[in-house]
Amino acid sequence: xxxxxxxxxxxxxxxxxxxxxxxxxxxxxxxxxxxxxxxxxxxxxxxxxxxxxxxxxxxxxxxxxxxxxxxxxxxxxxxxxxxxxxxxxxxxxxxxxxxxxxxxxxxxxxxxxxxxxxxxxxxxxxxxxxxxxxxxxxxxxxxxxxxxxxxxxxxxxxxxxxxxxxxxxxxxxxxxxxxxxxxxxxxxxxxxxxxxxxxxxxxxxxxxxxxxxxxxxxxxxxxxxxxxxxxxxxxxxxxxxxxxxxxxxxxxxxxxxxxxxxxxxxxxxxxxxxxxxxxxxxxxxxxxxxxxxxxxxxxxxxxxxxxxxxxxxxxxxxxxxxxxxxxxxxxxxxxxxxxxxxxxxxxxxxxxxxxxxxxxxxxxxxxxxxxxxxxxxxxxxxxxxxxxxxxxxxx
Amino acid sequence: xxxxxxxxxxxxxxxxxxxxxxxxxxxxxxxxxxxxxxxxxxxxxxxxxxxxxxxxxxxxxxxxxxxxxxxxxxxxxxxxxxxxxxxxxxxxxxxxxxxxxxxxxxxxxxxxxxxxxxxxxxxxxxxxxxxxxxxxxxxx
Numbered sequence: 001x002x003x004x005x006x007x008x009x010x011x012x013x014x015x016x017x018x019x020x021x022x023x024x025x026x027x028x029x030x031x032x033x034x035x036x037x038x039x040x041x042x043x044x045x046x047x048x049x050x051x052x053x054x055x056x057x058x059x060x061x062x063x064x065x066x067x068x069x070x071x072x073x074x075x076x077x078x079x080x081x082x083x084x085x086x087x088x089x090x091x092x093x094x095x096x097x098x099x100x101x102x103x104x105x106x107x108x109x110x111x112x113x114x115x116x117x118x119x120x121x122x123x124x125x126x127x128x129x130x131x132x133x134x135x136x137x138x139x140x141x142x143x144x145x146x147x148x149x150x151x152x153x154x155x156x157x158x159x160x161x162x163x164x165x166x167x168x169x170x171x172x173x174x175x176x177x178x179x180x181x182x183x184x185x186x187x188x189x190x191x192x193x194x195x196x197x198x199x200x201x202x203x204x205x206x207x208x209x210x211x212x213x214x215x216x217x218x219x220x221x222x223x224x225x226x227x228x229x230x231x232x233x234x235x236x237x238x239x240x241x242x243x244x245x246x247x248x249x250x251x252x253x254x255x256x257x258x259x260x261x262x263x264x265x266x267x268x269x270x271x272x273x274x275x276x277x278x279x280x281x282x283x284x285x286x287x288x289x290x291x292x293x294x295x296x297x298x299x300x301x302x303x304x305x306x307x308x309x310x311x312x313x314x315x316x317x318x319x320x321x322x323x324x325x326x327x328x329x330x331x332x333x334x335x336x337x338x339x340x341x342x343x344x345x346x347x348x349x350x351x352x353x354x355x356x357x358x359x360x361x362x363x364x365x366x367x368x369x370x371x372x373x374x375x376x377x378x379x380x381x382x383x384x385x386x387x388x389x390x391x392x393x394x395x
Numbered sequence: 396x397x398x399x400x401x402x403x404x405x406x407x408x409x410x411x412x413x414x415x416x417x418x419x420x421x422x423x424x425x426x427x428x429x430x431x432x433x434x435x436x437x438x439x440x441x442x443x444x445x446x447x448x449x450x451x452x453x454x455x456x457x458x459x460x461x462x463x464x465x466x467x468x469x470x471x472x473x474x475x476x477x478x479x480x481x482x483x484x485x486x487x488x489x490x491x492x493x494x495x496x497x498x499x500x501x502x503x504x505x506x507x508x509x510x511x512x513x514x515x516x517x518x519x520x521x522x523x524x525x526x527x528x529x530x531x532x533x534x535x
Contacts, residue, residue, distance in 0.1 A: 136465030145431045148526040149491040150469040151477045158459035166502040211460040259489030260430050
Protein backbone atom coordinates (compact mmCIF):
# COMPACT_ATOMS: atom_id res chain seq x y z
CA UNK A 1 0.00 0.00 0.00
CA UNK A 2 1.38 3.37 -0.93
CA UNK A 3 0.84 6.74 0.62
CA UNK A 4 1.18 10.31 -0.52
CA UNK A 5 3.51 12.38 1.59
CA UNK A 6 1.29 15.06 3.05
CA UNK A 7 3.98 16.82 5.03
CA UNK A 8 5.36 18.67 2.08
CA UNK A 9 3.64 21.15 -0.19
CA UNK A 10 4.67 20.87 -3.83
CA UNK A 11 5.93 24.16 -5.26
CA UNK A 12 3.89 23.26 -8.32
CA UNK A 13 0.68 24.42 -6.69
CA UNK A 14 -1.64 23.54 -9.55
CA UNK A 15 -3.87 20.66 -10.57
CA UNK A 16 -4.88 18.83 -13.72
CA UNK A 17 -8.65 18.99 -14.09
CA UNK A 18 -9.39 17.96 -17.66
CA UNK A 19 -8.07 15.47 -20.19
CA UNK A 20 -9.08 14.66 -23.74
CA UNK A 21 -7.92 13.11 -26.97
CA UNK A 22 -9.00 13.30 -30.58
CA UNK A 23 -9.68 10.21 -32.61
CA UNK A 24 -6.34 8.39 -32.85
CA UNK A 25 -5.01 6.27 -35.69
CA UNK A 26 -5.64 7.21 -39.28
CA UNK A 27 -7.72 10.39 -39.33
CA UNK A 28 -7.15 11.94 -42.77
CA UNK A 29 -10.26 14.12 -42.73
CA UNK A 30 -8.88 16.37 -39.99
CA UNK A 31 -5.80 18.56 -40.16
CA UNK A 32 -3.63 19.38 -37.13
CA UNK A 33 -5.86 22.22 -36.03
CA UNK A 34 -8.98 20.08 -36.41
CA UNK A 35 -7.43 17.28 -34.35
CA UNK A 36 -6.30 19.73 -31.68
CA UNK A 37 -9.74 21.36 -31.55
CA UNK A 38 -11.32 17.95 -30.98
CA UNK A 39 -8.89 17.03 -28.21
CA UNK A 40 -9.23 20.45 -26.55
CA UNK A 41 -13.02 20.35 -26.65
CA UNK A 42 -12.96 16.89 -25.08
CA UNK A 43 -10.61 18.03 -22.31
CA UNK A 44 -12.70 21.11 -21.54
CA UNK A 45 -15.93 19.11 -21.49
CA UNK A 46 -14.24 16.59 -19.21
CA UNK A 47 -13.38 19.42 -16.80
CA UNK A 48 -16.67 21.26 -17.13
CA UNK A 49 -15.05 24.31 -18.74
CA UNK A 50 -15.48 26.24 -21.98
CA UNK A 51 -12.97 27.74 -24.43
CA UNK A 52 -13.95 31.20 -23.10
CA UNK A 53 -12.67 30.26 -19.65
CA UNK A 54 -9.17 29.40 -20.92
CA UNK A 55 -6.64 32.20 -20.38
CA UNK A 56 -3.40 30.31 -20.97
CA UNK A 57 -2.22 28.19 -23.88
CA UNK A 58 0.72 25.85 -24.38
CA UNK A 59 1.40 23.87 -27.52
CA UNK A 60 4.32 22.32 -29.40
CA UNK A 61 5.65 22.65 -32.92
CA UNK A 62 4.22 20.22 -35.42
CA UNK A 63 6.39 18.52 -37.99
CA UNK A 64 4.17 17.94 -40.99
CA UNK A 65 2.37 21.22 -41.69
CA UNK A 66 4.23 24.51 -41.79
CA UNK A 67 3.30 26.54 -38.74
CA UNK A 68 5.63 29.47 -38.17
CA UNK A 69 4.34 30.26 -34.66
CA UNK A 70 2.33 27.29 -33.36
CA UNK A 71 0.96 28.91 -30.19
CA UNK A 72 -0.38 31.76 -32.34
CA UNK A 73 -1.92 29.41 -34.87
CA UNK A 74 -3.60 27.31 -32.19
CA UNK A 75 -4.72 30.29 -30.11
CA UNK A 76 -6.37 31.91 -33.10
CA UNK A 77 -7.79 28.64 -34.43
CA UNK A 78 -9.39 27.75 -31.10
CA UNK A 79 -10.50 31.30 -30.32
CA UNK A 80 -8.52 31.63 -27.10
CA UNK A 81 -7.83 34.98 -25.46
CA UNK A 82 -4.60 34.09 -23.69
CA UNK A 83 -2.84 36.08 -20.98
CA UNK A 84 0.00 33.56 -21.24
CA UNK A 85 0.97 31.52 -24.28
CA UNK A 86 4.06 29.70 -25.53
CA UNK A 87 5.30 27.02 -27.90
CA UNK A 88 7.35 24.41 -26.06
CA UNK A 89 9.77 22.04 -27.74
CA UNK A 90 11.70 19.45 -25.83
CA UNK A 91 10.62 16.84 -28.37
CA UNK A 92 9.23 13.73 -26.67
CA UNK A 93 9.61 15.39 -23.28
CA UNK A 94 7.16 18.12 -24.30
CA UNK A 95 4.06 16.53 -22.75
CA UNK A 96 5.56 16.48 -19.28
CA UNK A 97 7.15 19.89 -19.86
CA UNK A 98 3.76 21.41 -20.74
CA UNK A 99 2.32 20.27 -17.42
CA UNK A 100 5.33 21.73 -15.60
CA UNK A 101 5.21 25.08 -17.41
CA UNK A 102 1.44 25.33 -17.05
CA UNK A 103 1.72 24.68 -13.32
CA UNK A 104 4.37 27.40 -12.97
CA UNK A 105 2.18 29.85 -14.90
CA UNK A 106 -0.82 29.08 -12.71
CA UNK A 107 1.08 28.95 -9.43
CA UNK A 108 2.68 32.34 -10.15
CA UNK A 109 -0.66 33.94 -10.97
CA UNK A 110 0.21 34.58 -14.60
CA UNK A 111 -3.09 33.04 -15.60
CA UNK A 112 -5.73 30.77 -14.10
CA UNK A 113 -6.58 28.05 -16.60
CA UNK A 114 -4.06 26.69 -19.12
CA UNK A 115 -5.01 24.55 -22.09
CA UNK A 116 -2.13 22.28 -23.10
CA UNK A 117 -2.76 20.83 -26.53
CA UNK A 118 -0.74 19.30 -29.37
CA UNK A 119 -1.07 16.86 -32.23
CA UNK A 120 -1.08 16.42 -35.97
CA UNK A 121 -1.72 13.82 -38.64
CA UNK A 122 1.75 12.40 -38.63
CA UNK A 123 0.50 9.29 -40.43
CA UNK A 124 -1.89 10.41 -43.13
CA UNK A 125 -0.45 13.82 -44.03
CA UNK A 126 2.50 12.22 -45.78
CA UNK A 127 3.76 8.83 -46.92
CA UNK A 128 5.61 6.61 -44.46
CA UNK A 129 8.79 7.06 -46.50
CA UNK A 130 8.44 10.84 -46.28
CA UNK A 131 7.96 10.57 -42.52
CA UNK A 132 11.07 8.42 -42.10
CA UNK A 133 13.14 10.77 -44.27
CA UNK A 134 11.82 13.87 -42.53
CA UNK A 135 12.66 12.40 -39.12
CA UNK A 136 16.10 11.31 -40.27
CA UNK A 137 16.79 14.78 -41.68
CA UNK A 138 15.44 16.66 -38.67
CA UNK A 139 18.82 17.03 -37.00
CA UNK A 140 18.65 14.32 -34.34
CA UNK A 141 22.01 13.18 -35.66
CA UNK A 142 24.69 15.89 -35.90
CA UNK A 143 24.27 17.43 -39.36
CA UNK A 144 27.98 17.57 -40.19
CA UNK A 145 29.47 14.62 -38.34
CA UNK A 146 26.71 12.00 -37.92
CA UNK A 147 24.04 12.48 -40.58
CA UNK A 148 26.38 11.74 -43.52
CA UNK A 149 26.84 8.19 -42.19
CA UNK A 150 23.16 7.43 -42.77
CA UNK A 151 21.63 6.69 -39.35
CA UNK A 152 17.88 6.42 -39.00
CA UNK A 153 16.45 7.86 -35.79
CA UNK A 154 15.98 4.21 -34.71
CA UNK A 155 19.69 3.61 -35.43
CA UNK A 156 20.59 6.20 -32.80
CA UNK A 157 18.58 4.22 -30.24
CA UNK A 158 19.91 0.92 -31.59
CA UNK A 159 23.39 2.11 -30.60
CA UNK A 160 22.19 2.35 -27.01
CA UNK A 161 20.48 -1.05 -27.26
CA UNK A 162 23.55 -2.78 -28.69
CA UNK A 163 25.74 -1.33 -25.95
CA UNK A 164 23.23 -2.34 -23.26
CA UNK A 165 23.32 -5.89 -24.61
CA UNK A 166 27.12 -5.84 -24.58
CA UNK A 167 27.49 -4.49 -21.07
CA UNK A 168 24.67 -6.33 -19.32
CA UNK A 169 23.78 -9.34 -21.43
CA UNK A 170 20.36 -7.93 -22.28
CA UNK A 171 18.63 -10.06 -24.91
CA UNK A 172 16.31 -9.22 -27.74
CA UNK A 173 13.72 -11.51 -26.18
CA UNK A 174 13.72 -9.25 -23.11
CA UNK A 175 13.27 -6.16 -25.29
CA UNK A 176 10.44 -7.89 -27.12
CA UNK A 177 8.58 -8.39 -23.85
CA UNK A 178 8.17 -4.61 -23.65
CA UNK A 179 6.48 -4.48 -27.05
CA UNK A 180 4.25 -7.46 -26.19
CA UNK A 181 3.10 -5.81 -22.95
CA UNK A 182 2.40 -2.48 -24.64
CA UNK A 183 0.20 -4.29 -27.15
CA UNK A 184 -1.66 -6.12 -24.37
CA UNK A 185 -2.36 -2.76 -22.72
CA UNK A 186 -3.41 -1.18 -26.01
CA UNK A 187 -5.82 -4.05 -26.64
CA UNK A 188 -7.74 -2.85 -23.57
CA UNK A 189 -7.66 0.81 -24.63
CA UNK A 190 -10.54 1.93 -26.87
CA UNK A 191 -8.43 4.88 -28.09
CA UNK A 192 -5.43 2.83 -29.16
CA UNK A 193 -4.38 2.52 -32.80
CA UNK A 194 -2.98 -1.05 -32.75
CA UNK A 195 -4.95 -3.55 -30.68
CA UNK A 196 -4.13 -6.96 -32.19
CA UNK A 197 -2.11 -8.98 -29.69
CA UNK A 198 1.45 -9.89 -30.63
CA UNK A 199 3.85 -12.52 -29.29
CA UNK A 200 7.53 -12.37 -28.47
CA UNK A 201 8.11 -14.42 -31.62
CA UNK A 202 6.21 -11.81 -33.66
CA UNK A 203 8.53 -9.10 -32.40
CA UNK A 204 11.67 -11.19 -32.91
CA UNK A 205 10.63 -12.10 -36.44
CA UNK A 206 9.44 -8.66 -37.48
CA UNK A 207 11.45 -6.88 -40.14
CA UNK A 208 14.99 -5.94 -39.06
CA UNK A 209 15.29 -2.16 -39.32
CA UNK A 210 18.59 -1.31 -37.66
CA UNK A 211 20.13 -4.06 -35.53
CA UNK A 212 19.27 -5.02 -32.88
CA UNK A 213 15.96 -3.14 -33.29
CA UNK A 214 13.21 -4.63 -35.43
CA UNK A 215 10.00 -3.07 -36.66
CA UNK A 216 8.03 -3.98 -33.54
CA UNK A 217 10.73 -2.51 -31.28
CA UNK A 218 9.92 0.91 -32.76
CA UNK A 219 7.10 3.33 -32.03
CA UNK A 220 4.29 3.39 -34.54
CA UNK A 221 3.18 6.60 -36.23
CA UNK A 222 -0.39 7.81 -35.96
CA UNK A 223 -2.63 10.79 -36.39
CA UNK A 224 -4.07 12.30 -33.26
CA UNK A 225 -4.06 15.11 -30.74
CA UNK A 226 -4.10 15.24 -26.95
CA UNK A 227 -5.12 17.98 -24.52
CA UNK A 228 -5.16 18.57 -20.79
CA UNK A 229 -6.18 21.47 -18.56
CA UNK A 230 -4.17 22.86 -15.64
CA UNK A 231 -5.68 25.29 -13.12
CA UNK A 232 -5.47 26.37 -9.49
CA UNK A 233 -6.65 24.10 -6.66
CA UNK A 234 -9.20 26.79 -5.79
CA UNK A 235 -10.69 26.89 -9.29
CA UNK A 236 -10.78 23.08 -9.35
CA UNK A 237 -13.30 22.97 -6.51
CA UNK A 238 -16.11 24.02 -8.84
CA UNK A 239 -15.17 21.61 -11.62
CA UNK A 240 -16.38 18.14 -12.50
CA UNK A 241 -13.41 15.85 -11.91
CA UNK A 242 -11.25 14.80 -9.00
CA UNK A 243 -8.23 17.10 -9.43
CA UNK A 244 -4.82 15.56 -9.90
CA UNK A 245 -1.88 17.20 -8.13
CA UNK A 246 1.63 17.73 -9.44
CA UNK A 247 3.72 16.39 -6.55
CA UNK A 248 7.15 16.61 -8.09
CA UNK A 249 9.03 17.30 -11.29
CA UNK A 250 12.60 17.24 -12.51
CA UNK A 251 14.72 17.55 -15.62
CA UNK A 252 17.92 15.77 -16.56
CA UNK A 253 19.93 16.30 -19.71
CA UNK A 254 22.87 14.06 -20.43
CA UNK A 255 23.51 14.71 -24.13
CA UNK A 256 21.98 15.84 -27.37
CA UNK A 257 24.05 13.96 -29.99
CA UNK A 258 24.58 10.35 -29.00
CA UNK A 259 27.82 9.86 -30.96
CA UNK A 260 30.09 11.60 -28.48
CA UNK A 261 28.17 10.62 -25.31
CA UNK A 262 30.41 8.22 -23.43
CA UNK A 263 27.90 6.25 -21.39
CA UNK A 264 24.88 5.61 -23.58
CA UNK A 265 23.30 3.11 -21.19
CA UNK A 266 22.84 5.66 -18.39
CA UNK A 267 20.89 8.82 -19.09
CA UNK A 268 19.57 12.10 -17.78
CA UNK A 269 16.64 10.14 -16.36
CA UNK A 270 18.78 9.46 -13.28
CA UNK A 271 18.76 13.13 -12.41
CA UNK A 272 15.21 13.90 -13.54
CA UNK A 273 13.95 11.06 -11.34
CA UNK A 274 16.01 12.10 -8.32
CA UNK A 275 14.75 15.68 -8.58
CA UNK A 276 11.13 14.62 -8.97
CA UNK A 277 11.28 12.14 -6.07
CA UNK A 278 12.94 14.77 -3.85
CA UNK A 279 10.33 17.43 -4.63
CA UNK A 280 7.50 14.97 -3.97
CA UNK A 281 9.13 13.48 -0.87
CA UNK A 282 8.65 10.02 -2.36
CA UNK A 283 10.79 7.10 -3.53
CA UNK A 284 10.46 4.63 -6.41
CA UNK A 285 8.69 2.18 -4.10
CA UNK A 286 5.84 4.69 -3.68
CA UNK A 287 4.99 4.67 -7.39
CA UNK A 288 1.86 2.66 -8.28
CA UNK A 289 1.94 3.18 -12.06
CA UNK A 290 4.93 4.25 -14.18
CA UNK A 291 3.98 5.91 -17.45
CA UNK A 292 7.39 5.47 -19.04
CA UNK A 293 8.28 6.93 -22.42
CA UNK A 294 8.49 4.09 -24.91
CA UNK A 295 9.67 5.37 -28.29
CA UNK A 296 11.65 2.12 -28.55
CA UNK A 297 11.68 -1.00 -26.41
CA UNK A 298 15.19 -0.20 -25.15
CA UNK A 299 14.01 3.19 -23.86
CA UNK A 300 11.74 1.49 -21.32
CA UNK A 301 14.50 -0.79 -20.01
CA UNK A 302 16.90 2.09 -19.48
CA UNK A 303 14.23 4.25 -17.81
CA UNK A 304 13.29 1.41 -15.42
CA UNK A 305 16.94 1.35 -14.33
CA UNK A 306 17.64 5.09 -14.29
CA UNK A 307 14.43 5.89 -12.38
CA UNK A 308 15.38 3.41 -9.67
CA UNK A 309 12.84 0.64 -10.27
CA UNK A 310 15.66 -1.88 -10.71
CA UNK A 311 19.45 -1.82 -10.62
CA UNK A 312 21.50 -0.62 -13.59
CA UNK A 313 21.76 -3.37 -16.15
CA UNK A 314 18.87 -5.39 -14.75
CA UNK A 315 16.11 -3.85 -16.85
CA UNK A 316 15.95 -6.81 -19.21
CA UNK A 317 15.85 -9.34 -16.42
CA UNK A 318 13.23 -7.25 -14.56
CA UNK A 319 10.91 -7.07 -17.56
CA UNK A 320 11.25 -10.77 -18.32
CA UNK A 321 10.94 -12.05 -14.75
CA UNK A 322 8.34 -9.96 -12.93
CA UNK A 323 6.88 -8.23 -15.95
CA UNK A 324 5.53 -4.73 -16.48
CA UNK A 325 1.94 -5.61 -17.36
CA UNK A 326 -1.24 -4.63 -15.58
CA UNK A 327 -0.90 -7.45 -13.05
CA UNK A 328 2.77 -6.89 -12.32
CA UNK A 329 4.09 -5.13 -9.19
CA UNK A 330 4.63 -1.95 -11.23
CA UNK A 331 2.36 -1.59 -14.25
CA UNK A 332 4.10 0.42 -16.96
CA UNK A 333 2.54 2.67 -19.63
CA UNK A 334 -0.90 1.19 -19.20
CA UNK A 335 -2.49 2.80 -22.26
CA UNK A 336 -0.15 0.97 -24.65
CA UNK A 337 2.29 3.78 -25.29
CA UNK A 338 3.97 4.97 -28.44
CA UNK A 339 4.66 1.36 -29.36
CA UNK A 340 0.97 0.48 -29.72
CA UNK A 341 -1.52 3.17 -28.69
CA UNK A 342 -0.58 6.37 -30.50
CA UNK A 343 2.31 8.54 -31.64
CA UNK A 344 1.49 11.72 -33.53
CA UNK A 345 4.90 13.34 -32.93
CA UNK A 346 5.56 15.64 -29.99
CA UNK A 347 2.07 15.03 -28.61
CA UNK A 348 2.87 11.34 -28.16
CA UNK A 349 4.11 11.77 -24.60
CA UNK A 350 0.89 13.57 -23.63
CA UNK A 351 -1.01 10.28 -23.84
CA UNK A 352 1.21 9.03 -21.01
CA UNK A 353 -0.01 11.93 -18.90
CA UNK A 354 -3.72 11.68 -19.71
CA UNK A 355 -3.59 7.96 -18.93
CA UNK A 356 -1.85 8.71 -15.63
CA UNK A 357 -4.69 11.07 -14.75
CA UNK A 358 -7.24 8.37 -15.65
CA UNK A 359 -5.48 5.90 -13.38
CA UNK A 360 -5.60 8.32 -10.44
CA UNK A 361 -9.27 9.11 -11.04
CA UNK A 362 -10.13 5.44 -11.27
CA UNK A 363 -11.36 5.89 -14.84
CA UNK A 364 -8.99 3.55 -16.67
CA UNK A 365 -11.68 0.88 -17.10
CA UNK A 366 -10.17 -2.50 -18.05
CA UNK A 367 -6.70 -1.03 -17.56
CA UNK A 368 -7.37 0.28 -14.06
CA UNK A 369 -4.62 -0.43 -11.56
CA UNK A 370 -6.41 -0.99 -8.24
CA UNK A 371 -6.07 1.88 -5.76
CA UNK A 372 -3.55 3.85 -7.83
CA UNK A 373 -2.48 6.75 -5.60
CA UNK A 374 0.80 7.90 -7.14
CA UNK A 375 1.65 7.87 -10.85
CA UNK A 376 5.01 8.70 -12.42
CA UNK A 377 4.94 10.14 -15.94
CA UNK A 378 8.23 10.27 -17.79
CA UNK A 379 9.21 12.17 -20.91
CA UNK A 380 12.25 11.65 -23.11
CA UNK A 381 13.33 14.08 -25.80
CA UNK A 382 15.82 13.51 -28.58
CA UNK A 383 18.14 10.54 -28.52
CA UNK A 384 17.49 9.30 -24.99
CA UNK A 385 19.27 12.43 -23.70
CA UNK A 386 16.74 14.94 -22.39
CA UNK A 387 14.46 13.62 -19.69
CA UNK A 388 11.77 14.92 -17.43
CA UNK A 389 9.86 13.14 -14.71
CA UNK A 390 6.53 14.18 -13.26
CA UNK A 391 4.94 12.62 -10.20
CA UNK A 392 1.17 12.93 -9.94
CA UNK A 393 -1.06 12.25 -6.98
CA UNK A 394 -4.75 12.28 -6.17
CA UNK A 395 -6.02 15.74 -5.27
CA UNK B 396 52.80 33.95 -33.71
CA UNK B 397 49.64 35.02 -31.97
CA UNK B 398 47.51 32.78 -29.81
CA UNK B 399 44.20 32.08 -31.50
CA UNK B 400 41.31 33.53 -29.56
CA UNK B 401 38.53 32.13 -31.70
CA UNK B 402 37.31 28.54 -31.39
CA UNK B 403 38.19 26.13 -34.15
CA UNK B 404 36.01 26.85 -37.16
CA UNK B 405 34.38 24.19 -39.27
CA UNK B 406 36.52 25.40 -42.16
CA UNK B 407 39.74 25.01 -40.17
CA UNK B 408 38.77 21.53 -39.00
CA UNK B 409 37.95 20.24 -42.47
CA UNK B 410 41.07 21.87 -43.84
CA UNK B 411 43.15 20.02 -41.23
CA UNK B 412 41.56 16.71 -42.21
CA UNK B 413 42.20 17.40 -45.86
CA UNK B 414 45.72 18.73 -45.66
CA UNK B 415 47.21 16.94 -42.64
CA UNK B 416 45.17 13.81 -41.97
CA UNK B 417 42.77 12.63 -39.29
CA UNK B 418 42.50 15.22 -36.56
CA UNK B 419 40.52 15.89 -33.44
CA UNK B 420 39.74 19.24 -31.82
CA UNK B 421 42.04 19.75 -28.83
CA UNK B 422 41.84 22.46 -26.21
CA UNK B 423 45.23 24.13 -25.99
CA UNK B 424 44.54 25.32 -22.45
CA UNK B 425 43.65 22.01 -20.76
CA UNK B 426 44.81 19.65 -23.55
CA UNK B 427 41.53 17.71 -23.50
CA UNK B 428 40.33 16.40 -26.85
CA UNK B 429 36.68 16.61 -27.79
CA UNK B 430 34.40 15.80 -30.68
CA UNK B 431 32.30 17.20 -32.48
CA UNK B 432 33.20 20.88 -32.88
CA UNK B 433 32.12 23.13 -30.00
CA UNK B 434 32.09 26.89 -29.59
CA UNK B 435 34.29 26.46 -26.50
CA UNK B 436 36.15 23.61 -24.79
CA UNK B 437 33.49 21.44 -23.08
CA UNK B 438 35.98 20.62 -20.30
CA UNK B 439 37.29 24.05 -19.33
CA UNK B 440 35.52 26.66 -21.47
CA UNK B 441 38.65 27.91 -23.22
CA UNK B 442 38.29 29.26 -26.75
CA UNK B 443 41.81 28.19 -27.64
CA UNK B 444 41.03 25.07 -29.65
CA UNK B 445 43.06 23.63 -32.51
CA UNK B 446 42.73 20.65 -34.82
CA UNK B 447 45.47 18.21 -33.85
CA UNK B 448 46.49 15.16 -35.89
CA UNK B 449 45.79 12.00 -33.86
CA UNK B 450 46.21 8.25 -34.25
CA UNK B 451 42.93 7.70 -36.04
CA UNK B 452 42.53 4.46 -34.10
CA UNK B 453 40.11 3.21 -31.51
CA UNK B 454 37.60 0.57 -30.42
CA UNK B 455 34.05 -0.01 -31.56
CA UNK B 456 31.94 1.21 -28.61
CA UNK B 457 28.63 0.30 -30.23
CA UNK B 458 27.20 -0.29 -33.69
CA UNK B 459 24.02 -0.92 -35.64
CA UNK B 460 23.57 -2.58 -39.00
CA UNK B 461 21.14 -0.41 -40.97
CA UNK B 462 18.80 -2.38 -43.24
CA UNK B 463 16.31 0.33 -44.07
CA UNK B 464 17.77 3.45 -45.71
CA UNK B 465 16.68 6.78 -44.22
CA UNK B 466 16.43 8.30 -47.70
CA UNK B 467 16.98 7.23 -51.32
CA UNK B 468 20.63 8.29 -51.45
CA UNK B 469 21.53 5.58 -48.92
CA UNK B 470 19.57 2.76 -50.55
CA UNK B 471 22.54 1.55 -52.60
CA UNK B 472 24.52 1.05 -49.39
CA UNK B 473 22.22 -1.16 -47.28
CA UNK B 474 23.00 -3.07 -45.20
CA UNK B 475 25.68 -0.81 -43.76
CA UNK B 476 27.26 -0.42 -40.33
CA UNK B 477 26.88 2.80 -38.36
CA UNK B 478 29.15 2.73 -35.33
CA UNK B 479 30.36 4.76 -32.40
CA UNK B 480 34.14 4.57 -32.08
CA UNK B 481 35.92 5.31 -28.81
CA UNK B 482 39.11 6.90 -30.12
CA UNK B 483 42.41 6.16 -28.40
CA UNK B 484 42.62 9.86 -27.53
CA UNK B 485 39.28 9.74 -25.70
CA UNK B 486 36.47 11.27 -27.70
CA UNK B 487 33.70 9.08 -29.06
CA UNK B 488 32.50 9.71 -32.58
CA UNK B 489 29.96 8.31 -34.97
CA UNK B 490 31.23 6.77 -38.17
CA UNK B 491 30.50 4.12 -40.74
CA UNK B 492 32.56 0.92 -40.75
CA UNK B 493 33.71 -0.27 -44.16
CA UNK B 494 35.84 -3.12 -45.52
CA UNK B 495 34.20 -5.51 -43.07
CA UNK B 496 31.23 -7.87 -43.31
CA UNK B 497 28.47 -6.41 -41.13
CA UNK B 498 27.94 -9.72 -39.33
CA UNK B 499 31.62 -9.75 -38.30
CA UNK B 500 31.46 -6.46 -36.42
CA UNK B 501 31.60 -6.78 -32.63
CA UNK B 502 31.75 -4.30 -29.79
CA UNK B 503 35.37 -3.77 -28.77
CA UNK B 504 36.99 -4.53 -32.13
CA UNK B 505 39.95 -2.37 -33.11
CA UNK B 506 39.37 0.01 -35.98
CA UNK B 507 41.24 2.77 -37.77
CA UNK B 508 40.44 5.62 -40.10
CA UNK B 509 39.91 4.38 -43.60
CA UNK B 510 39.67 7.54 -45.57
CA UNK B 511 36.95 9.91 -46.45
CA UNK B 512 35.24 11.54 -49.33
CA UNK B 513 36.63 15.03 -49.43
CA UNK B 514 37.31 17.14 -52.45
CA UNK B 515 40.82 18.37 -52.93
CA UNK B 516 40.16 22.01 -52.24
CA UNK B 517 39.23 23.95 -49.12
CA UNK B 518 35.73 23.19 -47.90
CA UNK B 519 33.46 24.93 -45.45
CA UNK B 520 30.88 22.32 -44.55
CA UNK B 521 29.84 18.75 -45.30
CA UNK B 522 27.18 19.91 -47.67
CA UNK B 523 29.86 21.44 -49.85
CA UNK B 524 31.48 18.11 -50.58
CA UNK B 525 33.26 16.83 -47.50
CA UNK B 526 32.09 13.93 -45.38
CA UNK B 527 33.40 12.81 -42.01
CA UNK B 528 35.94 9.98 -41.88
CA UNK B 529 35.04 6.32 -42.27
CA UNK B 530 36.70 3.55 -40.26
CA UNK B 531 37.82 0.00 -41.11
CA UNK B 532 39.26 -2.92 -39.13
CA UNK B 533 42.71 -2.08 -37.78
CA UNK B 534 45.79 -3.38 -39.51
CA UNK B 535 49.23 -2.82 -38.05
